[in-house]
Amino acid sequence: MSKITRRRFVQSSLAASAAVAIAPRFGRAQSANEKLGVAVVGGGGRGGEHIGRWLHDPRTEILYIVDVDEEAGAKRCDAIEKQQGTRPKFVKDMRKAFDDKTVDLVSTATPNHWHALCGVWAMQAGKDAYVEKPVCHNIAEGSALIAAARKYNKMCQVGTQCRSSKACQEAVAFIAAGGIGEVNFSRALCYKRRKSIGALGDYPVPSSVDFNLWSGPAPYTDPRVTRSKFHYDWHWQRLYGNGDSGNQGPHQTDIARWGLGIDTHPTNIITYGGRLGYQAERNDPNYVDAGDTANTEVTVFDYGKKCIVFETRGLEIDNAADEELNKLFGSASGNKIGVVFYGSEGYVVQRTYSDCVAMDKDFNVIKQFKGGENHFENFIDACISRNAGDLNADVREGHLSAGMSHLGNISYYLGENNKVSIDEVRQALSGIKSLDDNDKTLDRTVQHLKDNKVDLAKYPISLGPLLKFDPEREIFPDSAEATAMCTREYREGFVCPTADKV
Ligand SMILES: NC(=O)c1ccc[n+]([C@@H]2O[C@H](COP(=O)([O-])OP(=O)(O)OC[C@H]3O[C@@H](n4cnc5c(N)ncnc54)[C@H](O)[C@@H]3O)[C@@H](O)[C@H]2O)c1
Structure with missing residues (x-):
C-alpha cells in the first residue's frame, strides 16, 4: 500500500x-x-x-x-x-x-x-x-x-x-501544599497474591517463538527454559524479570518518590525476604518452584532526610489483624497495592490508580481525589510539542523508580544465601536510618509468613547487606560485587551501550 x-x-x-x-x-x-x-x-x-x-x-x-x-x-x-x-x-x-x-x-x-x-x-x-x-x-x-x-x-x-492519573496528581499536589503537614516517609505496598509458577524443570520453547530474538540482551540459555509457562512468567526469573519489586514496584515506588519530592537515588539500601511458602502451598516439603525472584521482600531506602519502605507479599493476603492498614485502605480484605504517606498531621493513601484519599490522624477522610489517566495521549502531546518537559513520566523518573527495584534486588541477591533468624534481621535493620518502625514492619512480615504456614526454622528469611550507594556515580563505593550488578554481560549483537556510548 x-x-x-x-x-x-x-x-x-x-x-x-x-x-x-x-x-x-x-x-x-x-x-x-x-x-x-x-x-x-x-x-x-x-x-x-x-x-x-x-x-x-x-x-x-x-x-x-x-x-x-x-x-x-x-x-x-x-x-x-x-x-x-x-x-x-x-x-x-x-x-x-x-x-x-x-x-x-x-x-x-x-x-x-x-x-x-x-x-x-x-x-x-x-x-x-x-x-x-x-x-x-x-x-x-x-x-x-x-x-x-x-x-x-x-x-x-x-x-x-499513574503519573498521568488525575487522582494521583491531585493527591501529590495536596501533599506538596502541606495538606498533611510535614511528610518525610512513605510506605509502598504490593500485597498481591502470586501463586507458584510451577516446578523448576526443562520445558520446550513454543515453536512459534524465535528464542534467539526473545533472549536478546539476556543469556541464551538453550532452546529450552526452566518454567512451564513461557510468556509472562519470565517476570519471576531474574535473567529476564525483576520480581514484583520490578513489576508492580515501579508504579508504587514511583508514586512514593513523587509524593515525597525525591529526585535522586537512595544512599543506603537493605533488603530482607525470600521466595517462601510454595512448599506449604503445594503440600510438598521438597517442592522447588521455577522462579528465583523474591515473593516476600522488604527494602528500606534511605534518602537522607526522607525514607521509603517497599514491601512485596506474594502469599495469601489476610490483613484482618492489621487494623491501621485496613483503615487506611478502607477495606479489610483483598490485595493491597498502593502507597501510604505519613504526615505530621495525617495520611494520604493511594488506594488505586484512580482513587486517593487524605485522612486526619484519626483516620477520618478529609479529602478524596478521583480520576483516571491519559498517559498515552500525554506522550503524543509531547511528541508534537517536542518538549520533554510536557511528558508526565520522562525517562529520568522511570530510571529513578526502576532503580529502586534494582538496588533493592541487588541487596537481596547478594544476601540470598545468608539465611538468618528474625533477631539477626532485627539487629541488621538497626544499622539503617529509617523513618518507619523497622521492628513493626518485620513483625508484620513474619506474621504474614506464619499465617501462610511458612516454617521459618526450615525455610529462613534471607538478609541482604546494608549497601551504601553513590547516586551521582551510580556505583556502590564499598562493594565491587554490588557495583558489578549495576550492569550485565551482553551477547554479541544485543549489547546495550553505556550512557557515554549511545
Ligand atoms: N504499565 C502497566 O500497567 C503494565 C501492565 C502490564 C505489563 N506491563 C509491562 O509490559 C511488559 C510486557 O508485559 P506482558 O504481560 O505483555 O508480557 P508477555 O510476556 O505476556 O508479552 C510480551 C510479548 O513480547 C514479545 N516479545 C518478547 N521479546 C520480544 C522482542 N525482542 N521483540 C518483539 N516482541 C518481543 C513476546 O513474544 C510476547 O508476545 C512488561 O515489561 C511489564 O512490566 C506494564
Missing part, C-alpha cells in the same frame, strides 16, 4: 494545529494532517493495551507489529486490520521496523530485559519511544536510555501511567 493511500486525516484539533510545526521533523513528504506512524514492539497482554490506545487516538496509525512470537503477532495484526482498516506489517526483528522512515514512534511492551535496548535502538533510529516499566533491567541501562533521549532529542515516556 502506498504512503498516500495509507494517510488519513487527523481528527484532533491539537494535533492538527501542531502538526504543521512538526512536519519537517520527519524528513518525509508529509501532509500537515498526517498521522504519526507507530510500531508496537511486543504484542502480549500489555502490548494489547498499547494497541487499543493507539487505535483510539485519532493522531496515530499502527504501521508495524513486532513480535518474536509469530502467532501472537499475526493475531494482533488481524485484530488491528479489522478496526483500523489497514493491516500493519508484521516483523520479528524490531530493527526492521526501526529502519522504516515512516515510523515516527515506538511503543514497547516486551519483557523487561529488552526494554532499554529497544528504547535506545528506537531513539538512535530517530523515533520517539514509549517504554514500559521497569524502564531498564539494570541501573546502567536506565542511564543509557536517558542519554539517548537527550542526545537524539527524543521523547521517552515511561509506562508508569
Whole structure:
C-alpha cells in the first residue's frame, strides 16, 4: 500500500494545529494532517493495551507489529486490520521496523530485559519511544536510555501511567501544599497474591517463538527454559524479570518518590525476604518452584532526610489483624497495592490508580481525589510539542523508580544465601536510618509468613547487606560485587551501550 493511500486525516484539533510545526521533523513528504506512524514492539497482554490506545487516538496509525512470537503477532495484526482498516506489517526483528522512515514512534511492551535496548535502538533510529516499566533491567541501562533521549532529542515516556492519573496528581499536589503537614516517609505496598509458577524443570520453547530474538540482551540459555509457562512468567526469573519489586514496584515506588519530592537515588539500601511458602502451598516439603525472584521482600531506602519502605507479599493476603492498614485502605480484605504517606498531621493513601484519599490522624477522610489517566495521549502531546518537559513520566523518573527495584534486588541477591533468624534481621535493620518502625514492619512480615504456614526454622528469611550507594556515580563505593550488578554481560549483537556510548 502506498504512503498516500495509507494517510488519513487527523481528527484532533491539537494535533492538527501542531502538526504543521512538526512536519519537517520527519524528513518525509508529509501532509500537515498526517498521522504519526507507530510500531508496537511486543504484542502480549500489555502490548494489547498499547494497541487499543493507539487505535483510539485519532493522531496515530499502527504501521508495524513486532513480535518474536509469530502467532501472537499475526493475531494482533488481524485484530488491528479489522478496526483500523489497514493491516500493519508484521516483523520479528524490531530493527526492521526501526529502519522504516515512516515510523515516527515506538511503543514497547516486551519483557523487561529488552526494554532499554529497544528504547535506545528506537531513539538512535530517530523515533520517539514509549517504554514500559521497569524502564531498564539494570541501573546502567536506565542511564543509557536517558542519554539517548537527550542526545537524539527524543521523547521517552515511561509506562508508569499513574503519573498521568488525575487522582494521583491531585493527591501529590495536596501533599506538596502541606495538606498533611510535614511528610518525610512513605510506605509502598504490593500485597498481591502470586501463586507458584510451577516446578523448576526443562520445558520446550513454543515453536512459534524465535528464542534467539526473545533472549536478546539476556543469556541464551538453550532452546529450552526452566518454567512451564513461557510468556509472562519470565517476570519471576531474574535473567529476564525483576520480581514484583520490578513489576508492580515501579508504579508504587514511583508514586512514593513523587509524593515525597525525591529526585535522586537512595544512599543506603537493605533488603530482607525470600521466595517462601510454595512448599506449604503445594503440600510438598521438597517442592522447588521455577522462579528465583523474591515473593516476600522488604527494602528500606534511605534518602537522607526522607525514607521509603517497599514491601512485596506474594502469599495469601489476610490483613484482618492489621487494623491501621485496613483503615487506611478502607477495606479489610483483598490485595493491597498502593502507597501510604505519613504526615505530621495525617495520611494520604493511594488506594488505586484512580482513587486517593487524605485522612486526619484519626483516620477520618478529609479529602478524596478521583480520576483516571491519559498517559498515552500525554506522550503524543509531547511528541508534537517536542518538549520533554510536557511528558508526565520522562525517562529520568522511570530510571529513578526502576532503580529502586534494582538496588533493592541487588541487596537481596547478594544476601540470598545468608539465611538468618528474625533477631539477626532485627539487629541488621538497626544499622539503617529509617523513618518507619523497622521492628513493626518485620513483625508484620513474619506474621504474614506464619499465617501462610511458612516454617521459618526450615525455610529462613534471607538478609541482604546494608549497601551504601553513590547516586551521582551510580556505583556502590564499598562493594565491587554490588557495583558489578549495576550492569550485565551482553551477547554479541544485543549489547546495550553505556550512557557515554549511545
Ligand atoms: N504499565 C502497566 O500497567 C503494565 C501492565 C502490564 C505489563 N506491563 C509491562 O509490559 C511488559 C510486557 O508485559 P506482558 O504481560 O505483555 O508480557 P508477555 O510476556 O505476556 O508479552 C510480551 C510479548 O513480547 C514479545 N516479545 C518478547 N521479546 C520480544 C522482542 N525482542 N521483540 C518483539 N516482541 C518481543 C513476546 O513474544 C510476547 O508476545 C512488561 O515489561 C511489564 O512490566 C506494564
